[in-house]
Amino acid sequence: MGQIVDIGRRIELIPMDSYFHDIAIALYQQQQDGPSFLVHTYSRIEGASQRIQFVIETMQTLGGMTATESGLLQFPCGLDHQLACKRVFLEACKFDSTHLVESRPDTIFDKKSSCNVTVLSHGNGRYQVTADGDGTGKERRVSAIAGGLSKLGDMMAFDEENPDQIAFPCGCSHDALVGLLLVRAPNVRAVVREQQMTASRGVLSSPSQQK
Ligand SMILES: [Zn+2]
Structure with missing residues (x-):
């Protein structure tokens, strides 16, 4: 001791x-x-x-x-x-x-928009949030979830024209990590x-x- x-x-x-x-x-x-x-x-x-x-x-x-x-x-x-x-x-x-x-998949079902939300990897640590269907407010949810991911993972946001895109500052892909963060991204406040x-x-x- x-x-x-x-x-x-x-x-x-x-x-x-x-x-x-x-x-x-x-x-x-x-x-x-x-x-x-x-x-x-x-x-x-x-x-x-x-x-x-x-x-x-x-x-x-x-x-x-x-x-x-x-x-x-x-x-x-x-x-x-x-x-x-x-x-x-x-x-x-x-x-x-x-x-x-x-490890977590790259897709979740988002209750608020009733859409399946998927994160696509574009390589070099860059990711894009997408949603299927054409539910109302879909684009807003996509931006909100991308924002949630960037908060949870300390990721960088892009310009206002690409609110669906985020990236890791290291420039490397972290697919498993993004899948994990995606589960929590729709409800960052909690x-x-x-x-x-x-x-x-x-x-x-x-x-x-x-x-
Ligand atoms: Zn990294």
Whole structure:
């Protein structure tokens, strides 16, 4: 006890993992051969390390991330995409460890417009949101969902003539990640509320020795 190891800066916290004995699971960011992320728990409960391993593997599937030999997560492009990584972490912790998690498809059904909304990859990190059918307000929904994606993934928007298009600043494709963010993009306000709640809970339950 009392040993202080620099495991990086904590950027996200699940204070109580309802799928595994309410343990706290945190996401740390480090700078080791480029930005990398550590999933960590201080819990010594039996099975906790398997739970952490499950979260790491699920983040690889959902976010298209890679893991180093020591289990640190990175994006293949070498950028941190910190905001997106936090989302991948939060979503990965929403599965119980018996779940076979698959990456998300590039299409969702949008209830508000009653359209299937698809994200097309144009390469070099550039994506376009499209919707089928000709429901009323379809174009507005497409812009809103593209806006949601850019907020959630810290993506760049294009000019006003192309409100349906967004891009990652790294210029690399992140298809799995876009599929994951697409699920939440139609309702960004709820996501932001969830983030604020997690953040405030994190402050309350943060032991002083944690960074
Ligand atoms: Zn990237």
